[in-house]
Amino acid sequence: MTQSIAPSNQTKPLSRLAKILYGLVGGLALAMGIIGIFLPGLPTTPFVLLAAACFAKASPRVHLWMLQHKLIGPMLRNWEEHRSLTRRTKCVAIGSMSLMIAISIWSFSGQPWIQLSLLILGGIGAATVLRIPTRPPSATSSSSSVGKP
Structure with missing residues (x-):
């Protein structure tokens, strides 16, 4: 059956x-x-x-x-x-994450386990962003009127 x-x-x-x-x-x-x-x-x-x-x-x-x-x-x-995501969006996301992770690692100087944890979490965040497909430059948003009456 x-x-x-x-x-x-x-x-x-x-x-x-x-x-x-x-x-x-x-x-x-x-x-x-x-x-x-x-x-x-x-x-x-x-x-x-x-x-x-x-x-x-x-x-x-x-x-x-x-x-x-x-x-x-x-x-x-x-x-x-x-x-x-556009390449620019990915660069801004990874750049701002990197900056904040670097500041956080610096602020936890003398605490290597916290620093290592922050570095690993930052790597996971960057890998997540990099896994999202990158939109070709020619694909522009034509959806500005979507969802509007």
Whole structure:
């Protein structure tokens, strides 16, 4: 007897608990992203992208609000359209992470285990950014009107 397998593009609706959990994680990620705007060393973009992904599953209304927001909307629309980063964005991300890691390592002088931990975490962060596909220079964002009425 053969089993019927549902096509991969069909997904089961999320349970109420799953929507609540996605909403909580999305809210926490958005809060961390907002804090990251004002706190040097705390990234903003990854938290905003995580929040958008969570709200896309938990609350389409909040996801649409994020897409239409004047500050974070263009970044989200650009990510959703291309699923890649520009070379400039990668350089800025890795450069700012490197600077903050270097300052942190310097501030923990005399504590080699903390310094080594910071160096390893910085390497993981850089590797994560480098794994994201790099967008060719010709691919510009044409999604400036996506999600707007």
